[in-house]
Amino acid sequence: MQSEFNPPAVLPLTLQEMPPKWAHLTLEVLNFINNQLGLNLQNRGLLLGVSGGVDSVSMLLMFKAVQQKLNLKLEVAHLDHGLRPSSRQEAEWVAALCCRLGLPCHLRRVDLGSGERALEEKGRQARYAFFRETREQSGLDYLALAHNLNDLAEDQLMRLLRGCGWPELGGMPGFDPRRGLLRPLLLQPRRKLEQMLAELGVGHMEDESNQSDKYTRNRVRRQIVPLLEQENQGYLKHAETLWKLAWADQAYWDGYLLSFKPDIRKAAESCGQSSHHVEVAIALDAAAARSEAVSLRLYRQCLLCLAEANGVAPFFTPAVQLFEINRAVKRRKTGQGSGVMCIQFPGGAEAVVAGREIIFRLNQKASS
Amino acid sequence: MQSEFNPPAVLPLTLQEMPPKWAHLTLEVLNFINNQLGLNLQNRGLLLGVSGGVDSVSMLLMFKAVQQKLNLKLEVAHLDHGLRPSSRQEAEWVAALCCRLGLPCHLRRVDLGSGERALEEKGRQARYAFFRETREQSGLDYLALAHNLNDLAEDQLMRLLRGCGWPELGGMPGFDPRRGLLRPLLLQPRRKLEQMLAELGVGHMEDESNQSDKYTRNRVRRQIVPLLEQENQGYLKHAETLWKLAWADQAYWDGYLLSFKPDIRKAAESCGQSSHHVEVAIALDAAAARSEAVSLRLYRQCLLCLAEANGVAPFFTPAVQLFEINRAVKRRKTGQGSGVMCIQFPGGAEAVVAGREIIFRLNQKASS
Numbered sequence: 001m002q003s004e005f006n007p008p009a010v011l012p013l014t015l016q017e018m019p020p021k022w023a024h025l026t027l028e029v030l031n032f033i034n035n036q037l038g039l040n041l042q043n044r045g046l047l048l049g050v051s052g053g054v055d056s057v058s059m060l061l062m063f064k065a066v067q068q069k070l071n072l073k074l075e076v077a078h079l080d081h082g083l084r085p086s087s088r089q090e091a092e093w094v095a096a097l098c099c100r101l102g103l104p105c106h107l108r109r110v111d112l113g114s115g116e117r118a119l120e121e122k123g124r125q126a127r128y129a130f131f132r133e134t135r136e137q138s139g140l141d142y143l144a145l146a147h148n149l150n151d152l153a154e155d156q157l158m159r160l161l162r163g164c165g166w167p168e169l170g171g172m173p174g175f176d177p178r179r180g181l182l183r184p185l186l187l188q189p190r191r192k193l194e195q196m197l198a199e200l201g202v203g204h205m206e207d208e209s210n211q212s213d214k215y216t217r218n219r220v221r222r223q224i225v226p227l228l229e230q231e232n233q234g235y236l237k238h239a240e241t242l243w244k245l246a247w248a249d250q251a252y253w254d255g256y257l258l259s260f261k262p263d264i265r266k267a268a269e270s271c272g273q274s275s276h277h278v279e280v281a282i283a284l285d286a287a288a289a290r291s292e293a294v295s296l297r298l299y300r301q302c303l304l305c306l307a308e309a310n311g312v313a314p315f316f317t318p319a320v321q322l323f324e325i326n327r328a329v330k331r332r333k334t335g336q337g338s339g340v341m342c343i344q345f346p347g348g349a350e351a352v353v354a355g356r357e358i359i360f361r362l363n364q365k366a367s368s
Numbered sequence: 369m370q371s372e373f374n375p376p377a378v379l380p381l382t383l384q385e386m387p388p389k390w391a392h393l394t395l396e397v398l399n400f401i402n403n404q405l406g407l408n409l410q411n412r413g414l415l416l417g418v419s420g421g422v423d424s425v426s427m428l429l430m431f432k433a434v435q436q437k438l439n440l441k442l443e444v445a446h447l448d449h450g451l452r453p454s455s456r457q458e459a460e461w462v463a464a465l466c467c468r469l470g471l472p473c474h475l476r477r478v479d480l481g482s483g484e485r486a487l488e489e490k491g492r493q494a495r496y497a498f499f500r501e502t503r504e505q506s507g508l509d510y511l512a513l514a515h516n517l518n519d520l521a522e523d524q525l526m527r528l529l530r531g532c533g534w535p536e537l538g539g540m541p542g543f544d545p546r547r548g549l550l551r552p553l554l555l556q557p558r559r560k561l562e563q564m565l566a567e568l569g570v571g572h573m574e575d576e577s578n579q580s581d582k583y584t585r586n587r588v589r590r591q592i593v594p595l596l597e598q599e600n601q602g603y604l605k606h607a608e609t610l611w612k613l614a615w616a617d618q619a620y621w622d623g624y625l626l627s628f629k630p631d632i633r634k635a636a637e638s639c640g641q642s643s644h645h646v647e648v649a650i651a652l653d654a655a656a657a658r659s660e661a662v663s664l665r666l667y668r669q670c671l672l673c674l675a676e677a678n679g680v681a682p683f684f685t686p687a688v689q690l691f692e693i694n695r696a697v698k699r700r701k702t703g704q705g706s707g708v709m710c711i712q713f714p715g716g717a718e719a720v721v722a723g724r725e726i727i728f729r730l731n732q733k734a735s736s
Contacts, residue, residue: 160524161599163606165613166534216599224595231529231584238531241688245533245664252661293620296613320609 011100012200015065022196026062029184030070036244037175039182045073045140046182047106049131052078052094052205055146058193059185061202063144064101077134079127080109083119090205106134120215128179135180142182147172150190153228153239154221161216165296165319167253170246171239178314187240253297262302264309267361278309279361287326287358288333295329296322302360303349310362315349328353379468380568383433390564394430397552398438404612405543407550413441413508414550415474417499420446420462420573423514426561427553429570431512432469445502447495448477451487458573474502488583503548510550515540518558521596521607522589529584533664533687535621538614539607546682555608621665630670632677635729646677647729655694655726656701663697664690670728671717678730683715696721 012018015026033039048063050056060076067074076098080091091107098105110126112119135143147155155171174186185193197204213219228235267279280302287295300317307314324343331337332353340354350363380386383394401407416431418424428444435442444466448459459475466473478494480487499511515523523539542554553561565572581587596603635647648670655663668685675682692711699705700721708722718731 161596161603163609166617224592227592228529231587235529241531241691244691245687248660252659255659291620291623292616319613323609323612
């Protein structure tokens with residue numbers, strides 16, 4: 001990281017102290033939280049995840065500016081991944097900024113060990129674990145992360161690459177109630193945040209690992225998103241609209257499946273192993289009677305339900321596997337397939353079409 | 369174009385004469401037409417659009433191989449765009465191939481004139497007009513075009529760039545009943561078709577204009593699709609699944625809106641101009657009472673209905689404009705907006721939120 005922090009004489013501590021343009025942007029972000037995400041932050045406690053990058057520093061300044069107005073309890077968390085010699089200084093930089101803003105700052109340093117390829121994922125896991133613990137210990141309501149519209153566009157392409165279905169293709173949620181996770185800047189282009197910090201004279205860090213083309217995600221961010229932006233200046237705006245449409249559809253399907261209650265029960269023993277986990281089942285007829293669009297969402301709902309009932313993170317449900325369940329169901333209904341058909345999902349779940357049921361369960365590897 | 373046509377001693381004229389691998393691929397294509405597109409080609413007449421490229425030559429050989437089996441009436445159409453000195457030879461090449469296969473071949477030469485930038489679009493229009501006329505005059509049931517899975521992936525990205533909503537984002541239809549248009553190879557990767565022609569010893573043309581990076585579409589095809597394929601070998605497979613999901617969802621929404629009948633009526637005079645076109649209207653309450661996901665599809669349905677009722681091509685309906693209609697409806701319902709609100713769509717349609725209605729109509733430019 002390179003520190004570009006030349007602290008200005010005055011940091012804006014309220015909306016009134018912000019230049020109108022950026023006060024307006026801050027209110028736009030609050031409006032997004034209120035109207036699009038349906039959250040009222042009044043009197044709430046927020047843990048802000050701050051790496052020191054342009055996004056999280058912007059978010060920090062915005063929440064600080066409305067802290068009084070909304071009576072927010074604000075704290076900051078910064079994880080020092082210890083991957084660069086400069087990372088300790090960076091942590092101090094974030095701590096100093098928090099001090100200037102009068103906000104408590106939680107710092108933690110981790111040693112991620114070696115293993116080149118897995119570092120990005122390890123870092124992510126360590127960060128989320130630290131954020132979760134800190135939020136719980138501090139009794140704060142939400143964790144706010146500073147993903148922006150460029151991150152969202154990148155996420156949509158990553159999901160396209162991974163074979164996500166719809167509405168998952170629309171990208172990461174703005175609010176994830178399961179994790180108490182909030183992404184207030186999700187519809188703000190990075191360019192605007194850079195401009196804000198530049199005009200306020202507030203510096204930020206540049207994470208050099210973001211500059212590396214070692215990871216698919218970075219190549220998508222640094223090569224493919226810019227190529228698409230080059231083809232159409234309105235591309236980021238379209239990414240925003242696609243996200244909105246995906247969440248409108250998600251709300252629709254959630255409503256549609258509200259009355260749908262799969263059978264949640266203790267898993268049967270399998271292959272001589274006793275099983276402690278819970279499985280989820282639906283009648284074959286219930287799936288086969290519906291239109292394909294509905295059946296696919298039904299299967300996904302069962303997998304979400306399976307994860308929740310077993311207290312594990314939601315499974316990634318590629319569209320192609322959901323179609324495979326449906327194909328197995330159709331074969332069974334038309335008498336083409338009589339044996340047990342088993343469709344594996346990444347992360348340790350499986351769907352078994354057997355008898356008159358579809359059983360969703362943790363597979364042996366995951367449940368042993 | 370470069371001719372690579374070194375005619376083999378024997379061209380396969382039936383499935384039996386094809387190597388098993390390619391006979392199998394041909395049956396897979398028929399299966400797609402039958403089961404995915406829901407069309408029975410038995411005893412039907414097909415006009416095959418053949419440029420001479422790898423896709424259309426593959427399609428030609430496949431249909432020839434099943435002609436007898438399905439009792440197909442097959443004819444070929446080739447448009448010589450007259451843009452290259454070699455194009456006349458290319459047309460002769462296609463005609464010679466058709467002669468070898470015993471199929472009638474319709475050739476037409478057009479002069480597209482000048483105007484660099486618009487050439488691609490002009491060419492497309494001339495081609496489709498020629499195909500339509502030829503099909504009508506020959507009394508054939510369908511026009512078959514050889515778009516393949518790579519074209520589909522490219523189309524999805526083009527739609528992402530243009531701000532398409534869902535399910536439109538999934539890509540071009542495999543069957544378009546309005547135009548009698550069929551795309552039998554839509555889920556076949558180009559690589560497989562190239563391999564087939566190579567193994568059969570059948571040459572094909574290379575369209576040099578496809579090699580140019582002058583057009584967005586070509587840059588998407590030549591730069592962005594390959595980058596995504598490089599990141600994930602399964603990307604084309606995912607594009608296929610996304611397409612299937614989109615059409616499952618399309619079928620769902622079509623079914624959902626089946627009973628929905630907007631008011632189709634003679635358009636009111638506007639701004640002193642008498643109007644000859646038909647407009648489509650729905651009650652504000654009907655839209656406002658539904659979930660956002662449904663309302664957006666309702667608006668799109670109205671715009672499709674407007675195009676059909678006026679005998680014009682369907683309008684492109686970017687998701688952002690559909691959201692704008694919804695915003696206008698909400699403002700009206702909450703008493704925030706009292707004036708007339710008008711949302712313009714590309715191609716000459718507009719949605720007017722006025723009184724207790726939403727009126728979809730051709731705008732003045734289009735209707736005058």
